Amino acid sequence: MIMTDLIKIKRALVSVSDKTGLLELAQALSDSGVEIISTGGTLAALKKGGIQAISVSTFTGEPEILGGRVKTLHPKIHAGILYRRDNKEDIEELAHHEYKPIDMVVVNLYPFEKTVGNPIATEEEIIENIDIGGPSMIRAAAKNFEGVAVVSSPQDYSDVMGEMDKNDGALGLNFRRNLAGKAFSLTNTYDKAVSHYFQFGREKEIEQFPNQLDFSFNLKSTLRYGENPHQQGAFYQDKNYHGATLSRAEILAGKELSYNNIADMDACLDMVLDFKEPFACILKHANPCGAAAGKTLAEAYENALASDPLSAFGSIIGLNRVIDIDTAKLLNETQFIECILAPGYAPEALELMKKKKTRRLLALPEILSGRTPGEMVFKYIRGGILYQTADEGELLESSLQLITTKKPTKDEIKSLLFAWKVVKHTKSNAIVIVKNLATVGIGMGQTSRVDASALAVKRAGDRAKGAVLASDAFFPMPDGAEVALQAGVTAIIQPGGSKGDPEVIEAVEKASAAMVFTGIRHFKH
16 A cells, blocks of 8 residues: 655544634634534534534535434444545546545543542433444544544644644644544543443443453553663553542642652552541551541641651651641651652642742642542552452441450550551551550561561550550560550550461460451451
C-alpha cells in the first residue's frame, strides 16, 4: 500500500462529549475551508458559537433513530472514513454510491467512567453511556490513518491546529500515525472500563474472582528515577478507581514527587483512611514510626512525632483533617519532612508551610470521605498478580475475647483498639506499643516476633510502663510477650490461635497483666 505523506483536510466529522476546546478547533477548521459534519449537542454548540456545520442526518439523508442510539452508524459515514485513497476499486465504489470522503474524525466518548462513579446514576444511565458509534468511528479512522486523521482528545487540538497551519491545512503521515495510536489506546481503555463494570459492578455483586482480569492504567507522569537512581520509573493511574487516590491529589508546593515518595504516601493514605478521630501518622519506607489520635489535629501530630522523632527525619506525614495554623506551626518546626498529605490546608497554614520550598504539600479532599468499602488489591509478581480483598473492617470492643483473669480497663481497651489499627499498617513481623492513643514504640519487619518485641520495647524505653501492645499475629511462644511485660506493658491484643497460647497466657497471668484475642491476623508483606 502506498501511503501519502500530507493529506489535505477538506471534510471533518466532529462529535464530542467533552467540549473542551471545541469552538477553537472548529473555528480553525472552518478558517481552513474544512466542511464540518456534526451531531446533536456538538452541532448545537457549534451553531451557538457561530460556526457553520451540517448535521449527520443531512449528510446521510437518514434521521437519527432509537433515541439517538443510531446516528453515525451509517454506510455513508463509515465508507467515507474507511475507503482506501490509493485503491481504484474503493474510489470507484465510493463514487458509484455518491458517497463523500471524510478526512478527519474528531470524536471523544460518552463519559462512561464518570457515570459509573456517580453514586446516584442508575443502571439505565450507565448502560446508555456505553458509546457505540464513537468507538466505531475512532477505530475506523485510526485503522485508515494513511488517509484519515483521528483526533480523540482535546489535549491534541493545539498540535493539530499547529500542524495544519504549518502545512497549509494538511497533516503528515507520522502525525496521523501518532494520533491513531492514541485513538486505539483510548478505545482499549474505554472497553476495559466497560468490561470492569460488567465484571465487578459498583457493589461487587458479580463474581469476585472471574476467569479473566482486565486492568487499564494511563500514564500520569514519568519520574526522575525509580526506587534507586539507576532505575527508571513512571506513575500510572487506574481510571476505574473511584476511592481516595494519590493520582487525584493536588500538589500545592514543593518539588516533583519521586517513586519512593508516591509509594510511601500511598501507605500513608491507606493508614489515615482507617481513622475517624483527628489523626496523624509519620511513615518511613512504608512503615509507621509514629501515629496518634488526639482531641485536635495539632495534638495528634505532636504525639505522633514524640513516638520516634529520630526516625521522623525525612519522613512522610499523613493527616485526616484540614491542616489548621496550630498544626502548621508544629509541622514547620519539624526538621526535615519529605511530603505532607492532608485533605486540605487553611489559607494561613498553607502560606506558612510554603516557606519551606523543598517540602511537598499535597491536598486530597477525598480523605474526608474515608475508605471505599469492598476494595480489591493486587500485588505484581513475575508473570502474574496476587489478587485479594482488602484488609478492612473495624474491630469492635464487643468482638474482643477476654482471655486472662485480669480484664483491661476502659482506657486500655481504647488504646488496644487504636494499637490494633496501627499494627495493621506495619510490616510483619510487627509489634506496636501504645500509650494514651499514641504509639511509643514500634518494631516492624523483623524475622522473629521476639526481635520485633525487643525493638518496640527499646524504642519505647520508660514509656512502655503502663502501655499496651498489639501483635499483628499470634505469639508462637511466650518470649515475645515476656520482653514487653518485663518492660511494664499492662495489656496485650493479639489474634490468638497458636499451640503456644497456654504458655503465653501463663506469662501474662504471671505478670498480672491483661490480654485479649481478636481471632483476626494482620500480616502485611
